[in-house]
Amino acid sequence: MDALQIAAVILLLLFIIKPLGSYIYHVFSNEPNKTDKFFAPIEKCIYAICGMKNRAPMTWKKYTISLLLTNIVFVAAGYVILRLQQFLPLNPNGIKNMEPTLSFNTIASFMTNTNLQHYSGETGLSYFSQMTVIMMMMFASAATGIVVAIAFIRGITTKGNTIGNFFEDFIKGHTRLLMPMSIILTLVLVGLKVPQTLDPSITLTTLEGAKQVIAIGPVAALEAIKHLGTNGGGFFGANSAHPFENPTPLTNVIEILSMWCIPASLTYTYGRFAKKQKQGWIVFGAMSILFVAFLALIYFAESNGNPALTAMGLDPSQGSMEGKEVRFGIAQSALFSTVTTAATTGTVNNMHDTLTPLGQITPLSLMMLNTVFGGDGVGLVNMLMYAIIGVFICGLMVGRTPEFLGRKIEPKEMKLIAVALLAHPLLILGPTALAFLTELGKGAISNPGFHGISQVLYEFTSSAANNGSGFEGLGDNTLFWNISTGLVMLLGRYVSIISLLAVAGSLVRKQPIPETIGTFRTDHLLFVGILVGVVLIVGALTFLPVMALGPIAEYLSIR
Amino acid sequence: MFKIIRLALLMIVVCGIAYPLAMTGLAQMIFHDQANGSLIKEKDGKVVGSELIGQNFKSPQYFHGRVSSIHYDAAASGSNNYGPTNKEMLKRTNESINLLKKENPGVDTKDIPVDLITNSGSGLDPDISVKAAKFQVDRVSKATGVSRAQLNSLIDDTTKGRSLGLFGEPRVNVLELNIKLQKLLKS
Structure with missing residues (x-):
């Protein structure tokens, strides 16, 4: 039954890919199409309000600067709202202003599509903040990621000087993609019992006669964009x-x-x-192979139960249920954990801190690789980066100038890619080491021993990968953690975006070279193997040692 | 720059205010009960709970839910996030095992349903496994005088299957089960 329900979900995904993928193409190809009739007037209105009548195509530099400036303005607006939420409307539960370092962390977290949460939604945010900061940024950060992917794709598939107009892409991402999908999804979720109300918490007397307060709010609207935008920040502390x-x-x-x-x-x-089309399926195939391998690992680890509890004489046949919900069981929990860390969403339906040692390897690895599907937009760009590394390595082996989609890959591009590739492990391993050197970092660990190493490692991996899930036992709402993870999230997001858009800007200007018999084919099944190989080799070389100190050591201690 | 500030303000208004408010309006209109937390009301309209949120049951005449470090206080949510080797978790589990063995004399450790002695992720899990419900039948029967057969059929009535017959796990909503039990006792 477990295998069947997992397979059913994957099958449903396969049905969605073609229609949604084509739709996204039509949205951003800028050729006239049927959907213009409905959406174009709305967009015209938005362009008029924002004074964007003139939308000339941009070079990669202009595109990137527009993206950064827009993100900066959103950050500033969100920060002000969090710091003043006490005085703003829609605060029926009387929530106080958020303190500065926590506000910094929260804003960095939501603007970078990370949604790491050092606050608890029920007690830390007013309804106004949940809506105008959290929800608004969930749209904006997802749209930012998507337009990066589109700009990058234009860079490697078209010829000229420009990679599109940022504002046009950004607004279309909202109006044609995220907003309509969110509206439909919200209503579906409410129909399936997810609350959507602005009333304050409910107070009632339980069957046993005790008082129970139930926090509630506009949950469904947030839930919709939280998942569609690969954001992941929950309305409540326990998330999904x-x-x-x-x-x-x-x-x-x-x-x-x-x-x-x-x-x-x-x-x-x-x-x-x-x-x-085959180029796309090759990338999808490589992602899927990695996905299924890691899904199998977490599923088997969790369904075999926690060895420490089995040693007490308990029956392991129900699997490891600590931190999981009965309605989901092992299959739906394992699948959710794999998807949320593959697509770097960071929403959780079970507590990752409580995963069995081998089960922890799956979310950690997927965030370290950061390329198996990945967050909206950035995941694809990361995988295409690995594809370029793949042709580069193959080129070196046979002594030919590497080409990708008919463009020569030269030192300039490889240097930029190296920056993006190296920033990620540096941002994970450097701060993790730093945290262990200070009492500020070590003091936050709630699960002593090898698991404590995993807690710290997970926090920075999640930040750098812009995932946002956590080993939530970590006492992370402190000055040290708020600032350090805030910076890691910002660098993890923008260093790679800037360098990869620069790659796109460089490739778009190159003269395409015709395909010959000697051309290395990237639309061939062989290339799936090369992609998977490159991703795994680079990942394993970088992260295996630290993995051995955390989950693997913990596994060996209770096996 | 002013263009971007105008864009940001517009996004706050559209995505942050108009979207959630419109959704709230629509949701309240189309799905009123679901949008307000799926509350369970008695005939006189008194709210006794939400079908989605678990309650703390400690007395022997009720079926008990899962371990909750927050004691089902739904003003918050979450758990202690104990890792698989955490000493506190092992201690808590041991205590739960001993308590269950005391409540159910003659029970072997390997017969104890694991979901009953583990902390749910939300701390508000409304459900237990069918096995965990049946496990408590002897105790509840002794405390209430209701026959075991009656309790078992009550459990079968309350059991929810997998969604669409495929997704998730079969489960028993503890609050619903206890409400049915209470009605049985009153009649």
């Missing part, structure tokens, strides 16, 4: 494990598909832009 965020296995499946569909479909969009 909370029965109001994720009441039934059916909502669980819907949430899985909604966070998975855009990153997966973008591979198809890429194939459309490249005018060779």
Whole structure:
């Protein structure tokens, strides 16, 4: 039954990819199409309000600067709201202003599509902040990621000087993609019992006569964009494990598909832009192979139960249920954990801190690789970066100038890619080491021993990968953690975006060279193997040692 | 720059205010009960709970839910996040095992349902496994005088299957089960 329900979800995804991928292509190809009739007037209105009548195509530099400036303005606006939420409307539960370092962390977290949460939604944010900061940024950060992917794809598939107009892409990402999908998804979720109200918490007397207060709020609207935008920040502290965020296995499946569909479909969009659908399927295939391997690992680890409890004489046949919900069981929990860290969403329906040692390896690895589907947009770009590294390595082996989609890959591009490639492990391993050197970092560990190493490692991996899930036992709402993870999230997001857009800007200007018999084919099954190999080798060389100190050591201690 | 500030303000208004408010309006109109937390009301309209949120049951005449470090206080949510080798977790598990063995004399450790002695992720899990419900039948029967057969059929009535017959796990909503039990006792 478990294998069947997992296979059913994957099958549903396969049905979505082609229609959604083509739709995204039509949205951003800037050729006239049927959807213009409905959306173009709305966009015209927005352009008029923002004074964007003139939308000339941009060079990569202009595109990147526009992207950064827009993100900076959003950050400033969000920060002010969090610091003043006490005085703003829609605060029925009387929540106080958020303190400066926590506000910094929260804003960095939501603008970078990370959604690491050092606050608890029930007690830390007013309804106004949940809506105008959290929800607004969930749209904006997802749209930012998607337009990066589109700009990058244009860079490697078109010829000229420009990679599009940032504002046009950004606004279309909202109006044609994220907003309509969110509206439909919200209503579906409410129909399946996810609350959507502005009333304050409910107080009632339980069957045993005790008083129970139930926090509630506009949950469904947030849930929709939280998953579609691969954001992951929950309305409640327990995130999608909370029965109001994720009441039934059916909502669980819907949430899985909604966070998975855009990153997966973008591979198809890429194939459309490249005018060779196979290119897209090759990338999708490589992602899927890695995905299934890591899914199998967590599923088997969790369904075998916690060895420490089995040693007490308990029956392991139910699997490891600590930190999981009965309605999801092992299959829906393992699948959710794999998708949320593959698509770097960071929403959780079970507590990752409580995973068995081998089970922890799956979320950690997927965030370290940061390229198996990945967050909206950025995941595809990361995988295409690995594809370029792949042709580069193959080129070196046979002594030919490497080419990708008919463009020569030269030292300039490889240097930029090296920056993006190296920033990620540096941002994970450097701060992790730093945290262990100071009492400020070590003091936060709540699970002593090898698991404590994993807690710190997970926090920085999640920040650098812009995932946002956590080993939540970590006492992370302190000055040290707020500032350090805030910086890691910002660098983890923008260093790679800038360098990869620079690669796109450089490739778009190159004269395409015709395909010959000696051309290394990237639309061949062989290339799937090369992609998977490159990703795994680079990942293993970088992260295996630290993995051995955390989860693997913990596994060996209770095996 | 002013263009971008205008864009940011517009996004706050559209995505941050108009979208959630419109959704709230629509949701309240179309799905009123679901949008307000799926509350369970008695005939006189008194709210006794939400079908989605678990309650703390400690007395022997009720079926008990899972371990909750927050005691089902739904003003917050979450758990202690104990790792698989955490000493506190092992201690808590040991205590739960001993307590269950005391409540159910003659029970072997390997017969104890694991979901009953582990902390749920949300701390508000409304459900237990069918096995965990049946496990408590002897105790509840002794405390209430309701026959075991009646309790078992009550459990079967309350059991929810997998969604669409495929997704998730079969489960028993503890609050619903206890409400049915209470009605049985009153009648």
